[in-house]
Amino acid sequence: MRKTRILICLILTQLFVVSIFVANTADSLRQQLMGLPDSSKLIKLNELLYQNNRNNVYKIYADLLLEEAQKQNNDFYKGNALLLLMRYYYARNPDSMRFYLKQAEPIYIATNRIEDLCRVKGWNIYTLTNEGTHEQVLGEVESMKKLAARFNYPEGVDMANQALANFYFSIGLKAEGINLCNEILQGMEERGVSRIRRFYLLRLLLNKETKEEYLFKLDTCIKNCEKEGIFRLDEEHTLAFLKQSFHLYSAQYYINQKNALLTYSHLQKLDELENQYNMNTEKIMAQFLWMKYYNLIGDYDKALAVIDRLEQILLNNKRYNDWVTVEDFRADIYYKMGKGMESAKAYRDSKVVRDSIVHAQYYEDLAKLRTQREVDKLELQSKKLELEAEKSHAKALAYGGGVIVLLLICAALGLLAHSRQRYGARLKIAKEKAEEADNLKSTFLANMNHEIRTPLNAIVGFSQIIAEEEDIETRREFARIIQKNNDLLQRLIEDVLDISKIESNTLAFVLSDQDLPVLMQDIYSTILLRMPENVMLQLDDCPNFTLHTDRSRLTQVLTNLLTNAIKHTKEGSIRFGYRVTASELVFYVTDTGEGIPEEQLGRVFDRFVKLTEWTTGVGLGLAISKALVTKLGGRMEVSSKQGQGSTFSVIFPV
Missing domain, CATH: 1.10.287.130 (Signal transduction histidine kinase, dimerisation/phosphotransfer (DHp) domain)
Incomplete structure (x- = not known):
């Protein structure tokens, strides 16, 4: 447990230091750019981005480049920034990657950057496979193939099929995946596709099945490059990188074959290669193989020494799942050495960290599942599961970083110590909430x-x-x-x-540029026909403004608000319009009606809520409006005084 607490403290300290570094770097860059002309700003930021694209904080440069490119409306640099942002979020937050993909797709098509578009679409398929959303994978593969065929880009079809092969591997269809990879590889060889593309495919095959046939193909590729004097395959991959991969896979193959002599030979060549070319970023895999090699030959003391170094490297790189694997390996070695107590302690430490990782991931998956389900009796079961994941949730809160978060974690740990005693009370509350949700659904029906x-x-x-x-x-x-x-x-x-x-999440949006004064006049003409005799409808002056949005959905939202105002205004006036500030576009609907009680303001956007029994409708209008505005990238607010009227606002960032 002590080792686990130290591990958590190290993680939080790293997050805190990185957050300070990121903030200082961004401020410093903005200061440097202030004196440069606009064109030079884009060039400078683009250079910094690609100079630091192997650094974990390159997102700073990508964010600043995207911000500046949007100001100057430069699609080329927008595309560069979006590509690096999508690569950053690929392994961190696939939803954010998909958000940027929607922005990038029309830009890449307009500028004919089909290779980049196919690459990120392939990343999206890989993330869908990892998330287990199998029903979407096949559709995305077919969509990507059609895109590649439309622009006569056969390599895009290869990328789609390669992602499909990875999907086959993930669902246990190993033979189908290998056959598909071999078909792709044969087609690449016939068309003379670049060696780096073939290398990607060989690497996928070797990751799934280390065979001499694939090692031979990789070795042949390396020797042909040497004969032709080729030492760099593209901007990112050198011939030394291919050699490194060959020795890594070869060492893994001979470890599996329990051939210590050939394993040692490839590991020696790997060390020489990494030292010659200073390949510090890839030494983790080599350390894994040395650990397995020493275990193979029974030199357990050297294996433990490698484990000590490797665990520290993994912590520094935040690879906590790999750390658990190595700790299990340590326990196994202690067991072989007859050190039962040390073995048990290592297994216990790895189990604690593994449980925390699994629980955190499980909690995240549960949260996603709950957002996709309608309110029904399964709410009670999900509440119980949420309570069972309470420990991991408390730990997840601790990862916010900073001194304040550390203090909150201390309080959370203290609260966690008493959680079992309050489990029954929490379960009762969860059951009551679930029953309330069920009653709400019954009321709705x-x-x-x-x-x-x-x-x-x-x-x-x-x-x-x-x-x-x-x-x-x-x-x-x-x-x-x-x-x-x-x-x-x-x-x-x-x-x-x-x-x-x-x-x-199946609602479709059709986005286009909308002339707001014309849109508002159309809404005014429609609503005017519904007005009661004692209520006046007023459209305020509308400044010229063009908004990129879905016309029908925005009209639906504003019409809902105006219709709602008519329901609750017996006499007086209803006024609506919009205003533009430096950072926001604010639509508003103000009435002089009956108003909303202060204690009810927090519920007006909930589903199935009607503030009075005699109000017509089922209480979905405002809930739908808020959901539509959120999907369009905005937010809704309300202010009201009972007896004096209400104001509903729809706010979009400019």
Whole structure:
């Protein structure tokens, strides 16, 4: 446990130091750039980005380059910055990578950077495979193939098939994955594809199955490069890198074959190569192999010495899963040496760290699952699972970094010591919340039954008597009533469908540039027809502004707010419009209606909430509006005084 606490403290200290370094570096760069002309700023930032693209803090340069390129509307440098940001988030936060991919795709297509686009789309397929969202993988593969075919880029098809082979490996179809890789490799050789592309494929094969056939192909590639005097395959990969990979895979192969002599030969060549070319970043794998080699020949003291060095390197590189693997190896060696107590202690330390990692990942997966499910009786089960993951959640809070976070962790650890005693009380609270959610759903179904039956009864009743009515004016009045109830029923169904699409993340958006004064005038003309006699509708002056958004969804949001204002305003006025500040675009709808009680303000955007029993609808309008605004990159706010009216605001960053 002491080792585990030290490990956590080291992690937090590293995060704190990195956060200070990042902030200072960004401020320093902004100061340096202030005196440069605009074109020089982009060139300078681009140079810094690619000079530091092997450094873990290159995101600083990418963020600043993207910010400056957006100011100057330069697609070339936008594309460079987005590529490095997507690479940064590829292994850290796939959702952020996909966010930047949506921005990058139209830029790459417009500037014909199809290779970069196919590369990041391949990364996206790899992350979907790792996340277990298998139903999306095949669709993304086909989409990528169509893109490559559209731009006559066969290497893009190879990238898509390579990602598909990796997917086969992940679901246990090893033979299918190997066959597909061999087909891709054969096609590459026939077309004379670059050696680096073939190397990527050989590396995938060797990672899944270290065979002499693949080692021979890699060795042949290296020898051909030497004959032709080629020492660099592309900007990132040298011939020395290929040699390093060959000796790594060869050493692993002969360890599996228990051939100590050939293992030692390749490890010696690997060390000579890494020292000659100063390949410090890849020595971790070599240390793993030396550890296995000493274990193979029974030199346990040297194996333990390698383990001590390797664990420190892994901690410095934040590779905690690998640290657990090495600690298990240490325990196994102690066991072979007859040191039972040391072996048990090493197993215990590795188990504690492994559990913390697994619990943290499990908690994250559970949170994602809960966001994709509708409110139902499984809420109770998820609450129980959340309580079981409480320890890992408390630890996750500790990773915020900084002195304040360290103090909070101390408090959390103290709270954790008493968590078992309060488990029963927490479980009861969780059960009550789940039952409340279930009751809310039941209330929603009851409301839906009532709200749908009301217009249906009107439609059915008046439809029956309209045929028997002879007076033309009366028949027209009945027709108006039927049409009014048709519209009400349609709105109810559309609201339920919208909230379902939002929850399942299948709602489509069509983004384009919108002239806001024209849009607002269209909304004014539509709403004016619905106004009651005692209420005046006013559209404030609208400054010229163009917003890149989904016209129909923005219109839906503003119409919902205006319709809501009409419901709750019996007399007075409803005023709406927008204003533009230095950083925000703010739409507003202000009424002089009945207002909202202060204690209810926090609930108005919740689903199925109606503040009074006699209010029409099922309580979805504001919830849908907030969800749509969030999807479009904005936020919603409300202010109100009971008896004086309300103001709803929709805010987008400029």
